[in-house]
Structures are given as C-alpha cells and as structure tokens.
Amino acid sequence: MKHTLPSQPGPIGVFDSGYGGLTILSKFKEILPHNDFIYLGDNARTPYGTRSFEIVYEFTLQAVTRLFELGCHLVILACNTASAKALRSIQINNLPQIDPDRRVLGVIRPTVECIDSITQSKHVGILATSGTIKSESYIMEVHKLFPEIKVTGQACPMWVPLVEYNEAQAPGADYFVKKYIDELLAKDNQIDTIILGCTHYPLLLPKIKQYVPEGIHIVSQGELVARSLQDYLKRHPEMDARCTRGGTCTYFTTEAEEKFADSASTFLNESIQVSHLDLND
Structure with a gap:
C-alpha cells in the first residue's frame, strides 16, 4: 500500500465522525493560520459514541487511509471516541504497514x-x-x-x-x-x-x-489540542517539512454536501464549500 500514497508534502488531515471536530479545526486555523488542512466528517455514519470498538476502529482506519491518499502525512483524530477506541490500534497495527513515516495523533x-x-x-x-x-x-x-x-x-x-x-x-x-x-x-x-x-x-x-x-x-479541548499540535510540529521538524503552507482548508463529508455546509456554519461561523466522499469505495 505504501507505494500508492503521494510522497510530496501535503495538508494536515483532521477527522471526526461528524461536526464536533470543527471546534478543534477552528482552533488549528487560529493557531496555525499558514498551514493547509483537510477536514473529513463521516456524517453518514455518525454517531460513533454508541458503536462497538471494532466498528469505530474499522471506520476510523478507512478515514485515515483516505486522508493519506489525499496527500496527508499527519492526521489528527479530532474525535474523542475515535481517539479512545481506534488510535492505539492504528498506530501499532496499521501505520508500520501503510507507511511508518506517517503519523496519526488523537485529542485525549x-x-x-x-x-x-x-x-x-x-x-x-x-x-x-x-x-x-x-x-x-x-x-x-x-x-x-x-x-x-x-x-x-x-x-x-x-x-x-x-x-x-x-x-x-x-x-x-x-x-x-x-x-x-x-x-x-x-x-x-x-x-x-x-x-x-x-x-x-x-x-x-x-x-x-x-x-x-x-x-x-x-x-x-480546542485550544489545548491546537497548542499541542503546534508544539508537536516544532519538536518534529521532519513532519513539519511534510506539511504544506497555503492557509487553505478543504472539507469532505460522507453525507450530503448541502446538509454538512449548513450545519458546519454553526460550528465555524463562516460559510464553506464541501465535497462528498464515500469511504466504502
């Protein structure tokens, strides 16, 4: 799988089961305004909070893999449930096979x-x-x-x-x-x-x-996680070099684009463009 992933620098991936991660993303954009981000919300399958460990792990791995395919070298699970139920397994079991130089971090x-x-x-x-x-x-x-x-x-x-x-x-x-x-x-x-x-x-x-x-x-959590990401990039210049800086943010949802854009404005206080993405492909 490793050879199919883009190797050039890319945006930082931010994943959540729905909209909540937008509260984290807004702080990322505030504290790291020059970085590029991709936000992926798995709104079609939300909420994750009531799902089993196995399902959350499977869904989160699908999302992380897709963000890697979209060019991300670093993905933040801006979702407490995914951080609790999937992060450690992905770090230990999957990253070594997918690409040992890529990273997935959580919010806990x-x-x-x-x-x-x-x-x-x-x-x-x-x-x-x-x-x-x-x-x-x-x-x-x-x-x-x-x-x-x-x-x-x-x-x-x-x-x-x-x-x-x-x-x-x-x-x-x-x-x-x-x-x-x-x-x-x-x-x-x-x-x-x-x-x-x-x-x-x-x-x-x-x-x-x-x-x-x-x-x-x-x-x-927002500010704490954003400051932690800023600190992480300072401590890991090799990862910082793999993150592009154009001040852009791209949004994807597994649900209807219009519904996501409408609800996202509640979290971000701005209107956004969003594209549909299917994680089951």
Missing part, C-alpha cells in the same frame, strides 16, 4: 497533560459520550501521567444529538445539561475540574457554565 492525551496544573483537589470529572466513558481512556491517560488524581466519568448520551439538531441553545436542552452534570457531581462532590471529553460539547458551554457550580474549572 493533549487534553489531560495540563490537568495536574488546574486541579487543586486532585478530583477530576469527565463528561463524554458513552463510548469514550466505557473505554476508560481518560482514566488511563490521567493515571499514566498523574497517578494521584481521582477521575470520575459520566456519559452524556443526549448532548451530541442536541448539538447536531441545533438545539444546544433551546430551552429543552437545560434538562439534559443539568441532569448529567448533577449525576457526575453526585458521584464525587470533591471534583474541582471537569473535562469536556467530546468535541461537540463547547457548543453547549453557555448552558454547562449555568449548571456547573462556581469554583469548578471547565476544560474545553
């Missing part, structure tokens, strides 16, 4: 690296999809770096649909926002830091802040 480790400097009580909560919570990826990553921190997870199965159906600011969202925050804090009342472990959740931030008690820090 960059998010937890700063946690020790934020929490005072050493009690941290994670709000995420059912898939991310079940994988225990956040717990494992935090304990690898900071074994003394207690991590408590809470699945929020209704939050992604609220965002995807543009109901994030509607009055009906309040019930589900408050419900999951209350359930998390009931499990551990010493939590002083909450990680939003899904890229959709920043769009619920106004309501989340309303129901999270004062004094609890809310950690959103």
Whole structure:
C-alpha cells in the first residue's frame, strides 16, 4: 500500500465522525493560520459514541487511509471516541504497514497533560459520550501521567444529538445539561475540574457554565489540542517539512454536501464549500 500514497508534502488531515471536530479545526486555523488542512466528517455514519470498538476502529482506519491518499502525512483524530477506541490500534497495527513515516495523533492525551496544573483537589470529572466513558481512556491517560488524581466519568448520551439538531441553545436542552452534570457531581462532590471529553460539547458551554457550580474549572479541548499540535510540529521538524503552507482548508463529508455546509456554519461561523466522499469505495 505504501507505494500508492503521494510522497510530496501535503495538508494536515483532521477527522471526526461528524461536526464536533470543527471546534478543534477552528482552533488549528487560529493557531496555525499558514498551514493547509483537510477536514473529513463521516456524517453518514455518525454517531460513533454508541458503536462497538471494532466498528469505530474499522471506520476510523478507512478515514485515515483516505486522508493519506489525499496527500496527508499527519492526521489528527479530532474525535474523542475515535481517539479512545481506534488510535492505539492504528498506530501499532496499521501505520508500520501503510507507511511508518506517517503519523496519526488523537485529542485525549493533549487534553489531560495540563490537568495536574488546574486541579487543586486532585478530583477530576469527565463528561463524554458513552463510548469514550466505557473505554476508560481518560482514566488511563490521567493515571499514566498523574497517578494521584481521582477521575470520575459520566456519559452524556443526549448532548451530541442536541448539538447536531441545533438545539444546544433551546430551552429543552437545560434538562439534559443539568441532569448529567448533577449525576457526575453526585458521584464525587470533591471534583474541582471537569473535562469536556467530546468535541461537540463547547457548543453547549453557555448552558454547562449555568449548571456547573462556581469554583469548578471547565476544560474545553480546542485550544489545548491546537497548542499541542503546534508544539508537536516544532519538536518534529521532519513532519513539519511534510506539511504544506497555503492557509487553505478543504472539507469532505460522507453525507450530503448541502446538509454538512449548513450545519458546519454553526460550528465555524463562516460559510464553506464541501465535497462528498464515500469511504466504502
């Protein structure tokens, strides 16, 4: 497979199961404005949060492979579920065969690296999809770096649909926002830091802040992941040299282009051009 991939420098690939990764992409564009990006949303098969490990791995590998074929040498899984369920397997099992010089990175480790400097009580909560919570990826990553921190997870199965159906600011969202925050804090009342472990959740931030008690820090991923990517490229000049700089961003979706372009404007506050791409080809 290696010989079929383009060898010349290319854009940085950004993959998500839907729209949430656009919150990460917008920070990438802000912090690395000269870099080129390709965004791929697997909207036809979203959500990933409720799917099995095997299916998420299969779908994510298809997307990563396609981004490599489109010229990317570096792909960011801007999706917590894909980072939790597929990243390690792709890094260990697939990259050596596909091309050992290409890289796939996730969003979980960059998010937890700063946690020790934020929490005072050493009690941290994670709000995420059912898939991310079940994988225990956040717990494992935090304990690898900071074994003394207690991590408590809470699945929020209704939050992604609220965002995807543009109901994030509607009055009906309040019930589900408050419900999951209350359930998390009931499990551990010493939590002083909450990680939003899904890229959709920043769009619920106004309501989340309303129901999270004062004094609890809310950690959103976008800026942390973008700064981590900037640092990664500085530390890996050989990869930096394989990333083109034209300040462009190309968008692909596995769903209908018009639907994606319409919903993407909610996340990006700008209108975009998008092309359809089939991952089953």
